[in-house]
Amino acid sequence: xxxxxxxxxxxxxxxxxxxxxxxxxxxxxxxxxxxxxxxxxxxxxxxxxxxxxxxxxxxxxxxxxxxxxxxxxxxxxxxxxxxxxxxxxxxxxxxxxxxxxxxxxxxxxxxxxxxxxxxxxxxxxxxxxxxxxxxxxxxxxxxxxxxxxxxxxxxxxxxxxxxxxxxxxxxxxxxxxxxxxxxxxxxxxxxxxxxxxxxxxxxxxxxxxxxxxxxxxxxxxxxxxxxxxxxxxxxxxxxxxxxxxxxxxxxxxxxxxxxxxxxxxxxxxxxxxxxxxxxxxxxxxxxxxxxxxxxxxxxxxxxxxxxxxxxxxxxxxxxxxxxxxxxxxxxxxxxxxxxxxxxxxxxxxxxxxxxxxxxxxxxxxxxxxxxxxxxxxxxxxxxxxxxxx
Numbered sequence: 001x002x003x004x005x006x007x008x009x010x011x012x013x014x015x016x017x018x019x020x021x022x023x024x025x026x027x028x029x030x031x032x033x034x035x036x037x038x039x040x041x042x043x044x045x046x047x048x049x050x051x052x053x054x055x056x057x058x059x060x061x062x063x064x065x066x067x068x069x070x071x072x073x074x075x076x077x078x079x080x081x082x083x084x085x086x087x088x089x090x091x092x093x094x095x096x097x098x099x100x101x102x103x104x105x106x107x108x109x110x111x112x113x114x115x116x117x118x119x120x121x122x123x124x125x126x127x128x129x130x131x132x133x134x135x136x137x138x139x140x141x142x143x144x145x146x147x148x149x150x151x152x153x154x155x156x157x158x159x160x161x162x163x164x165x166x167x168x169x170x171x172x173x174x175x176x177x178x179x180x181x182x183x184x185x186x187x188x189x190x191x192x193x194x195x196x197x198x199x200x201x202x203x204x205x206x207x208x209x210x211x212x213x214x215x216x217x218x219x220x221x222x223x224x225x226x227x228x229x230x231x232x233x234x235x236x237x238x239x240x241x242x243x244x245x246x247x248x249x250x251x252x253x254x255x256x257x258x259x260x261x262x263x264x265x266x267x268x269x270x271x272x273x274x275x276x277x278x279x280x281x282x283x284x285x286x287x288x289x290x291x292x293x294x295x296x297x298x299x300x301x302x303x304x305x306x307x308x309x310x311x312x313x314x315x316x317x318x319x320x321x322x323x324x325x326x327x328x329x330x331x332x333x334x335x336x337x338x339x340x341x342x343x344x345x346x347x348x349x350x351x352x353x354x355x356x357x358x359x360x361x362x363x364x365x366x367x368x369x370x371x372x373x374x375x376x377x378x379x380x381x382x383x384x385x386x387x388x389x
Contacts, residue, residue: 001022001023002021002022003021003022003023003025003028003030005030005031006021006025006028006029006030006031007029007030007031007064007084008027008029009021015027029062030062031062031063031064032060032062032063033060033062033063033064033103033104034063034064034066034100034101034102034103034104035056035060035063035064035065035066035102035103035104035105035106036065036066036067036068036097036102036104036105036106036121036123037049037052037056037065037066037067037068037106037108038068038105038106038107038108038109038114038117038128039067039068039069039073039108039109040068040069040070040073040089040109040111040113041069041070041073041109041111042217042219042299043072043073043076043217043280043299043302044298044299044301044302045108045166045302046069046073046076046077047073047076047183047185047299047302047303047306048166048167048183048302048305049108049170050076050077050080050183050184050185050306051167051171051181051182051183051184052106052108052167052170052171052174052176052181053065053080053082053083053181053184054082054179054181054184055171055176055177055178055179055181056082056106056176057082058176058177058179059175059176059177060103060104064084064085065082065083065084065085066083066084066085066086066087066097066100066102067083067085067086067087068087068088068089068093068097068117069086069087069088069089070088070089071088071089071090072279072280074086074087074088075279075280075281076280076284078186078188078281079186079187079188080184080186081186082184089113094117094120097117097121098120098121100121100122101122101123101124102121102122102123102124103124103125104123104124104125104126104127105118105121105123105125105126105127106127106128106174107126107127107128107129107130107141108128108129108170108174109129110129110138110149110152111138112131112136112138114129114130114131115130115131115132115133115136118130118131119133126141126142127141127142127144127145127173127174127175128140128141128145128170128173128174129141129145129149140173142175144172144173144174144175145173145174147169147172147173148169148170148172148173149173151169155342158319158342159319159340162319162321162322163321164321164322165321165322165323165324166322166323166324167180167181167324168180168324169322180324180326182305182306182308182326183302183305183306184306185284185306185307187284187285187288191281191284191285194282194285195285195288195289196289198274198285198286198289199289202249202251202272202289202290203249205247206247207246207247207248207249208246208247208248208249208291208292208369208372209248209249209250209251209289209290209291209292210237210248210249210250210251210290210291210292210293210294210365211250211251211252211253211274211286211287211290211291211292211293211294211304211309212230212233212234212250212251212252212253212265212293212294212295213253213254213287213293213294213295213296213298213300213301213303213304214230214252214253214254214258214261214262214265215254215255215257215258215261215298215300216296216297216298216299216300217298217299219344220317220318220342220343220344222316222317222343222346222351222352222353223296223297223298223316223317223318223353224296224298224353225296225314225353225356226353226354227261227264227265229353229354229356230265231265231269232358233294233358233361234250234265234269234271235269236358236361236362237250237361237362237365238250238270240362241365244369246369249271249272250269250270250271250272251271251272251273251274251286251289251290252265252266252271252272252273252274253274253283253286253287253290253293253295253300254274254276254283254300255276255280255283255299256276256277258276259276259277262276274286283300283303284303284306284307287300287303287304287307287309288307288309290309291309291310291368291372292309292310292311292312292365292368292369292372293309293310293311293312294312294314294361294364294365295311295312295313295314296313296314296315296316296353297313297314297315297317297318297320297323301313301323304329305323305324305325305326305328305329308326308328309328309329310328310329310367310368310371310372311325311328311329311330312329312330312332312361312364312365312368313325313329313330313331313332314331314332314333314334314356314361315331315332315333315334315339315340316334316336316339316340316351316352316353316355316356317339317340317341317342317343317346317352318340318342319340319342320333320340328371329364329368330363330364330367332356332357332360332361332364333360334352334353334355334356335355335356335357336348336350336351336352336355338352339352
C-alpha cells in the first residue's frame, strides 16, 4: 500500500528516494500537520520571516510547510529544508492551494489580498491576521496578534512604547515559541563556491572587506545616505584605519536600482563595485563575501543579518528597536529629533540622513574588527551559512 501521507509522495511519479513506496521505505516521513505561511512582501520582511521557521518546527515537528509569497521574494527562500513547497502569487498556484486543506495558516502580512486567499482555501485554524469581509479592514486572527496589530495603529506605541523586535512580535502573534531564532539562509554548493571566488578576488591578501549597501527601495527613499556622504564615509574610514594592523578593501553593494548610484560613489575612489544586475541570490553571495556591512534599514540590511555579517545599520525614518542584529552589529541613530517618523515624503532641512555621524560609523567598524578577530563568536544557526571569518 502506498504511503500517501509521506512527505515525498506525490501520486503521479516515483519520489526518487526508494524503488517501492510502502511502510518499509527508509525515507518514509509521515506528515502530521500541514502549514501554510502567507507572507507576500516586502523582500526584506520576507527574508526576516525565515526566522520563524525554527519556531514552526518546534511547535509542529512533523509538519509540511508551504510558503506563499510574491515573486521575486521566492528566491530568498531557496534551499531551506524547513520549507517543502514555495509558491508565488500566480493564478495557477492559487488554484493549487484552493484544493488543499491546511491545519494551520500563518498570516504575516497585513494585506487585503489575504482576504481573498483565505476565503478560497480550507484552513482549520488561522493565526496572525485576517481581513474583515465587509470593510476590508485588517484584524487580528487571534488574541495573540493583538499586540502587533495595535502597534501598527499607534505611532506612540510603535515609536516609543514597544521595545520588541519585529521577529519577536511576529513569532508571538503567530502563537509560536519565541527563542530569538536567527534568519535562515542556505546557499547551494555553487553559491558557496561563488562566495569564495569573490572573497578571493576582492581580498587577495586576506583584507577585511567593508561593504556599503548604498541604496534602498523607493517606498521610503530617505533610508539611504547621499552619494556625497557615502564617498565621505569611505574617505574618512580609509584615513582613520591607515594606522590599523589590518588591511581593508571597500565593496559597494546594491541592486539594479543602485547601478548608476554606485558608479557615482566609486568615481576616483579605490573601491570594488559588486555586480548589481544579477538578481537576489547573487546579491546574497556578494554580501556573504564581505566581513562588515554599512547599511540603512533595507533589504541589504536584512541580507547582511541573514549572512551573519557584522552589520552597522543606521536609522532615520524607521524604528531601530524593531531590528534584531543578533549581537553581530550596532544600531546607528540619526541626530534628527523627529526620528522615527515612517514618512514617505519629507522636506525638512537638514534631512535625517544628513545627521548621521561619521564617528559613530568609525566606532561601529572598530567594534566589528574586534568581533571579527575575537576567538569567540555569538552562536550561529546550524541552517545558516557564513563562510568567514
